[in-house]
Amino acid sequence: MESLIIHTESKDYPVVIGYDVIHKLRDFLIESQFSKVLIITDTTLEKLHLSTLQKELIGIGIEVFVVPSGESAKTFEVFYQVQTYALQSHLDRNSVIVAFGGGAVGDMAGFVAATYMRGIPFIQVPTTILAHDSAVGGKVAINHELGKNMIGSFYQPEAVFYDMRFLETLPKQEVRSGFAEIIKHALISDKNFYHWLMNKTPAFSKLSNKHLENAITMGVKIKGNIVSKDEKETGIRAFLNFGHTLGHAIEAEMGYGKISHGEAVVIGMVFALQISQDIYELEFELDTFTTWLEGLGYTTKIPIGLSPSKLLVRMKGDKKAFSESVRFVLLKEIGNPGLKSLTDEYLLEKLNLFMEGERI
Known part of the structure; x- marks a missing residue:
């Protein structure tokens, strides 16, 4: 078990990572003396793990609201x-929302907490690998049909309790989706961590529980270090969006849920690495990287049927556009990222080459 402290301008809070750390949530709730506790979870977690959480919180008055997965x-x-449910349940400003689920639950529950009565406390209890990234840093949001996470806020949790036990029921696609964000953290921050990941993960079946816990902890440390310097993405926090510009465009164009977030980000990272080689003459063994990714089950090409021009429109509408x-x-x-504005003509040319399977 490891306990970290995330430092931000608005709030410092603990992140506890390890097996069976859910026991510590009960103590935290009792010590904080919240008036009411609302657990927000989804239909998948309701079947798999909600009863486990409820047993841990026996004696604490809780409400539960289940959302779609x-x-x-x-x-x-x-x-x-x-x-509406929070109002009907008479939550007040000393109540707390517990986000129990993956990144989508955390995003939505956090946005509810940020806006209910102008803001009440919330706690993240992530249950996916992907959520090791989204549960830390305070980005909370819902989607709009014109873009992902377009309606949201920066709102830090009171604490994060990351119990590795909940990851044991993850389907393979969700493992791939979450691991993509760990790869991203390595590429933007630490060459040694990147090579460690490749060596320790020739296949997900070879990834031990201890190595996964170490990888997640390292990812949280990297995210926390960046957020501590730039809470509201006015500078270096934008580096955490590596692979996301094209990745979000693919998600939106295909329809949310048709491709997992992490799998779309992997395609975005491969494209960004090729652009990096073209613009910055990045020295990087791209063939080795893509072979490793494909061995892990990722697709490294833009799905057939998507239009480069429509992807460009999506990217221009992204909240990170300027x-x-x-x-x-x-x-x-x-480990040395940078931001670069690219022209429409350049991007269209490179997207077409990338979709045709040619090196940019």
């Missing part, structure tokens, strides 16, 4: 339903 939870309709120009996070070298 995945990105379907991050809609205006679900957001409104949860707000004056309608597309800004990409690129690598000058592993």
Whole structure:
């Protein structure tokens, strides 16, 4: 077990990572003396793990609201339903929301907490690998049909309790999705961590529990270090979007839920690495990287049927765009990212080459 402290301008809070750390949530709730506890979870977790959490919290008065699984939870309709339930349950400003689930649950529940009565406390209890990234840093949001996470806020949790035991029921696609964010953290920050990941993970079946815990802990440390310096993404926090500009465009164009977030980000990272080689002459063994990714079950090419011009429109509408120009996070070298604005003409040319399977 490891306990970290995330330092931000607005709040410092603990992140506890390890097996069976859910026991510590009960103590935290009792010590904090919250008036009411609302657990927000999804239909998948309701079947798999909700009873485990409820047993841990026997004697503490709790309410439970169940939302749809995945990105379907991050809609205006679900957001409104949860707000209505909170009002009907008489939550006050000393109440707390517990986000029990993956990244989508955490995003939506956190946004409910940020806006209910102008803000009440919330706690993240992530249950996916992907959520090691989203549970830390305070980005909370719901989706709009014109873009992912477009309606949201920066709102830090009171604490994060990351119990590795909940990861044991993850389907393979969710393991791949979450591990993509760990790869991202390594590429933007630490060459040694990147090579460690490759050596320790020739296949997900070879990844031991201890190595996964170490990888997640390292990812949280990297995320926490960046957020501590730039809480609201006015500078270096943008580097955490490596692979996300094209990745989010693919997700939106395919329809949320048709491809997992991490699998779309992997495609975005491969594209960004090729752009990095073209612009910054990045020295990087791309063939080795893509072979490793494909061996782990990732697709490294844009799905057939998507239009480069439509992907460009999606990227120009991304919240990270600046004056309608597309800004990409690129690598000058592993661990040394930078932001670069790219013209429409350049991107269209490179997207077409990438989709045709040619090296940029």
